[in-house]
Amino acid sequence: MTVTARRVAINTGGGDAPGLNAVIHGAVYAARNLGWQIFGIRDGYDGFLEPQNYPGGGGLVELRRSAVREISHLGGTILGTTNRGDPFCRPTRQQDGTFKDVDRSDELMDCFRKNRLDALIAVGGDGSLGIAHKLQSKGLRVIGVPKTIDNDLESTVLTFGFNTAVSFATECIDRLHSTALSHQRIIVVEVMGRHAGWIALHSGLAGRADAILIPEIPFEIEKVAAHLCRKHEEGKAYSIVVVAEGAKPVGGDVTVRSREAGRADRLGGIGETVAARLQELTGKENRCVVLGHLLRGGSPTAIDRILGVTFGAAAIHALSMGMDGVMVALNPPRIDFVPIQQAIAHLKLVPRDSEFVLVSRALDICFGGGE
Numbered sequence: 001m002t003v004t005a006r007r008v009a010i011n012t013g014g015g016d017a018p019g020l021n022a023v024i025h026g027a028v029y030a031a032r033n034l035g036w037q038i039f040g041i042r043d044g045y046d047g048f049l050e051p052q053n054y055p056g057g058g059g060l061v062e063l064r065r066s067a068v069r070e071i072s073h074l075g076g077t078i079l080g081t082t083n084r085g086d087p088f089c090r091p092t093r094q095q096d097g098t099f100k101d102v103d104r105s106d107e108l109m110d111c112f113r114k115n116r117l118d119a120l121i122a123v124g125g126d127g128s129l130g131i132a133h134k135l136q137s138k139g140l141r142v143i144g145v146p147k148t149i150d151n152d153l154e155s156t157v158l159t160f161g162f163n164t165a166v167s168f169a170t171e172c173i174d175r176l177h178s179t180a181l182s183h184q185r186i187i188v189v190e191v192m193g194r195h196a197g198w199i200a201l202h203s204g205l206a207g208r209a210d211a212i213l214i215p216e217i218p219f220e221i222e223k224v225a226a227h228l229c230r231k232h233e234e235g236k237a238y239s240i241v242v243v244a245e246g247a248k249p250v251g252g253d254v255t256v257r258s259r260e261a262g263r264a265d266r267l268g269g270i271g272e273t274v275a276a277r278l279q280e281l282t283g284k285e286n287r288c289v290v291l292g293h294l295l296r297g298g299s300p301t302a303i304d305r306i307l308g309v310t311f312g313a314a315a316i317h318a319l320s321m322g323m324d325g326v327m328v329a330l331n332p333p334r335i336d337f338v339p340i341q342q343a344i345a346h347l348k349l350v351p352r353d354s355e356f357v358l359v360s361r362a363l364d365i366c367f368g369g370g371e
Helices: 020-033 105-114 126-137 162-183 198-206 221-233 270-282 302-320 355-362
Strands: 007-012 037-041 060-062 090-093 099-102 119-124 142-146 186-191 211-213 239-244 256-258 286-290 326-331 334-339
Touching (some): 007 020, 007 302, 020 037, 020 119, 020 302, 105 126, 119 302, 126 142, 142 302, 162 198, 162 239, 186 198, 186 270, 211 221, 221 239, 221 270, 302 326, 302 334
Parallel strands (some): 007 037, 119 142, 186 239, 186 286, 211 239
Antiparallel strands (some): 090 099
């Protein structure tokens, strides 16, 4: 079925990622080429649910070619984003000043109807796409676009933002080699990766790390220390250890920096813990570098720009073909359309027998477990 006339909305939810603006660019150009109108919802769903924050009705913005012509190379998102924007469980101030989680999804659906919007392109990770799937079950036509720098969505080979994050992390590791050598130190580099260690694995392999610690392979710090000591005895005066924020010791749990009601635990601190223990066990001076949100910022690489504009245009194509409730996915050489429910059912984790893990082991990189 081909649809000839539409008013389409697009929003970005969850953490930002390099390539989000490229998605918006691709969707706007593809929609305008079909003669459709396309509108951006500000800050996830806040543009609809918190209209008082957007004077003059600025929570919903019509997107013309002129507004997106020069944005595909920019980091961040011109629409804004939030990771506290679940309309099904939204903290809402009560009359007594306290906050209570309230289901405002019906109110949100009314906003789509009042603005005569026929469909939503939801750009986000598993959380944002899960919200989009629930909105579809309430009658909203939805197309999902996968967004996560962790590259942990199973139904797509690659997500935009991942290549940029790995490239920047590798550049940082490259720079740390010289300072680590100069002082004969062990430097621990903490990167993002809550459940999946793809960023740590790829950047550690590309950056010639001596050890890589990822969530999928619980580590024994004594094994890591023994590995580094052996390399020092063989003549290497320094070491680089790359640690995903979700890495955990055998029998232990992730390191949590803070907890906040209504949000996932904020991870962080594993790098400092690993550095301190390695200093105790090896006797060598240690430093920890946390890359954190530096991995989310900056201009997207060429790969992420191409992937972003392609996903944006493909979302419009899906709508033009009458599709609903699907997520755009890259499965070379094709762009596929996978049911959102299927796409978010399982995370794509690093298998212990992954080719990249096996290559790393062959290059004498330690994972602290499973050796």
